[in-house]
Amino acid sequence: MTSLKTQIENFEFHPEVYVYPTPRTYTSKLTKAEFTKDLNVYIHIPFCKQACTYCGYLKIVNSDLQETYLDALLKEIKTNHSILKNNIKTLHFGGGTPSLLSTKNLKQIIDTISNINPNILNTADEMSIEATPESINYKKFSEFKKLGINRVSMGLQTLVDSEIKLCKRNNFSKQSIEAINILRKVGIPNLVLDLMIGIEGQTVESFKHSITSLIKHRPETVELYAVGLMPNTRIKTHNLMTKKEIYECYDIGRKLFLDAGYHQDCHNRYVIPNKGSFFQEDYLFQGLSLIGFGAGARTYAKNIHYRNNYSNKAHKKAILEYIDDINNNKSPIKSAIILTENEKMRQYIIYNIESLDKKEFRRKFNISFQEQFPQLHQDLTNLNLIQEDWRRISLTTKGLNFRDLICKHLFSENVRKLEEEYRPK
Ligand SMILES: C[S@@+](CC[C@H](N)C(=O)[O-])C[C@H]1O[C@@H](n2cnc3c(N)ncnc32)[C@H](O)[C@@H]1O
Ligand code: SF4
Missing domain, CATH: 1.10.10.920 (Arc Repressor Mutant, subunit A)
Structure with a gap:
């Protein structure tokens, strides 16, 4: 392996290491998983209204599978009732775009969990949902808040419209700012805004512009994601910034956030002290287990990590197989790694x-x-x-x-x- 010194001199870049071992290493069979008493819960909602060029997450666009998927998801949750009786410390809806769920559907999921564990609203420090700006409306998010949602993580990616267009997204800066204002009016206590570094057409200067525009809205939490080149995406690589420029953006982001009174919570997250956070990640890193539900969802137990039906090429197939497995009372868990x-x-x-x-x-x-x-x-x-x-x-x-x-x-x-x-x- 190249030395760290050479890698740094060459500004080599490695995509974010979120979990260890990385999911690409899951090649074992499942053995009995042991969970910590305090628990994180993750729910994967793989539906979107757009296919952003850089995104390789497991999702399908404008699908009619939502109802069948939801039925399978509820069944998978019920099957795991004994684990869900642990102390649930965080619940996170990720995707895809879980904010596309109707209030009725989100309520069904939360009710299913709280029927098993009626204490969830007392024990959970965080109930969080990922969202796109266009899916935000006042009525829906007021209802989400009543269901216990206290953190909304909204993907802006950039506040430069030409870059949004190149990503094939729909949240032009006007829609993004409208969505921020709606979430403020709803009173979501932890508003999280995601920005990306290194998307098509972005320059160091335009990244700086996105940050300074975003800081004006004082989100409690900001997550910065340097773009990772994932398999099976449509990102065009000819006009991406250099790796050196990506590192320059890290420095620029840090300076602007620290000057604005933010605290650097970890390598890619800035928070307003005592207001912003991502407890699900913090607790995972502190050693709490995480159980994931849905297609492609990963579970991190003390002794083993495993993943449900997944493909990074054939997303729809993986989702259909997940639904089929659940409907046929088969385990959706397809790969694992045992932790020595x-x-x-x-x-x-x-x-x-x-x-x-x-x-x-x-x-x-x-x-x-x-x-x-x-x-x-x-x-x-x-x-x-x-x-x-x-x-x-x-x-x-x-x-x-x-x-x-x-x-x-x-x-x-x-x-x-x-x-x-x-x-x-
Ligand atoms: C799964 S997405 C959910 C948010 C929502 N669907 C949206 O796009 O606004 C969570 C975040 O992952 C980040 N992300 C997506 N694709 C990425 C990639 N290829 N590299 C790095 N970060 C990425 C984006 O910042 C996005 O907001
Ligand atoms: S970035 Fe978000 S909205 Fe875009 S395809 Fe990925 S999950 Fe869907």
């Missing part, structure tokens, strides 16, 4: 990479980070990517920029091999 003690240690570092508690690490794994990874520790120090005191190893500002590249150096041999062998299907 070594993988658990690597996962712990990756999830805590921004600030690793040295004492806690030694307590858990009976070794220090430096003893376990002497060469990497030295490289991180020499390259000024970490700072260290007696308690913690923390990423520096430079380290935060290169967080995903650093994570890649923590992947085990086995995970690297499985990643290399992976072919989209």
Whole structure:
């Protein structure tokens, strides 16, 4: 593997490492999963009204499968009733575009969970839904709020109309700002706005414009996503910014957000202190299990990670197979990876990479980070990517920029091999 030093000198880019092991490595069969008592719940809604050029997430556009999918989803939730009796700390609807659900359908899902676990509204710190600006209207989101939704994560991607057009999206800046104003009127306490870095036609200057326009609306949380080139998308790569410019955008974003009073919550998230957050990710990184429902949904238990019917090429087929499996009382779980003690240690570092508690690490794994990874520790120090005191190893500002590249150096041999062998299907 190329050294970190060379990778950084060449401004190599690695897409966000959200979970470890990465889903491309799920090649095992399922064994019994063990969940933590406090639990995150994820629901995948794979329907959209548009196919954005860069997006490889599991979804279908303008489909008539919604009702049958919903029936299957409710059945899958009921089948997992014993796990859902744990303390549900977060519920997140992701997609696709879950904000396209009608209030009736969203209520059906939440009711199904709360019939199993009537305490959910007391234990959940966060009930969150992803949305596109065009799907926001006052009546629907007032009802969503009454159902317990307290966080809306809305994908703007850019506030430059020519870029929206190139992405084949419909949220021109006027619609985006209207949607923000509606969500403010509804009184959603945690408004999250997503912006992307490196979409077609975007320049460093136009990215800066999107950020300064967005900051005026004071969203509690902002997520910045550098575009990952996913299989089977329609993104045209000839007019994308360079990797070096992507890193420049990270620095520009950080400066603008910090100057505006935001706090950098993690490598790609800025929050208004004590207001913004993404608890589902925080709790996952703190070691809470996550159970996912729906096509392509992943579950992260203590001893195993697994995924329901999925394809990154044939999205509709995967969704139909998921529905079929559920209707035929078959398990929709198709692939998994068992976590060895070594993988658990690597996962712990990756999830805590921004600030690793040295004492806690030694307590858990009976070794220090430096003893376990002497060469990497030295490289991180020499390259000024970490700072260290007696308690913690923390990423520096430079380290935060290169967080995903650093994570890649923590992947085990086995995970690297499985990643290399992976072919989209
Ligand atoms: C699954 S989308 C859901 C939001 C909603 N469907 C929308 O598009 O507005 C969640 C976020 O993932 C990000 N995303 C989508 N495709 C991406 C890609 N190829 N690389 C990086 N981030 C991506 C976008 O910022 C998007 O807002
Ligand atoms: S970015 Fe959002 S709206 Fe666009 S295709 Fe992906 S999930 Fe659907």
